[in-house]
Amino acid sequence: MAGKSDLSFTGLTDDQAQELHSVYMSGLWLFVTIAVVAHLAVFIWRPWF
8 A cells, every 4th residue: 555655636546646647648549540431421411512
């Protein structure tokens, strides 16, 4: 268990924070990819300009 001095204000150690960040960024890239594909599909189907 990490000591009090090893924790940041979030309560996570540096390794835990980096792991959480990598999982968050993976999810963000997945969301952005799906959003871009959806926008392209709608634009091909019915252009908005």
